[in-house]
Amino acid sequence: MSAEADRTYRGKCVDCGSPLELYEVDFEKGRRIMQCTRCGLYHFYKKNFFGKWKLLRAGRVSDLWRKPK
Numbered sequence: 036m037s038a039e040a041d042r043t044y045r046g047k048c049v050d051c052g053s054p055l056e057l058y059e060v061d062f063e064k065g066r067r068i069m070q071c072t073r074c075g076l077y078h079f080y081k082k083n084f085f086g087k088w089k090l091l092r093a094g095r096v097s098d099l100w101r102k103p104k
């Protein structure tokens with residue numbers, strides 16, 4: 036059920052307010068990327084302790100996500 040809810044999750048772009056669509060998801064690490072359907076801005080989410088998705092940051096490049104610390 037939770038996985039299904041994740042898939043249908045809707046968010047709004049922090050920049051232009053347009054709907055987001057799922058770009059990439061990693062259930063193992065509890066994170067995902069949503070992309071704005073209008074301006075293409077990426078939104079990086081992480082699942083918190085309570086199982087809710089929390090927006091960490093937004094950026095233009097999806098590769099930001101994979102950069103090692």
Ligand SMILES: [Zn+2]
Nearest residue numbers: 048051071074
């Ligand atoms: Zn946007």
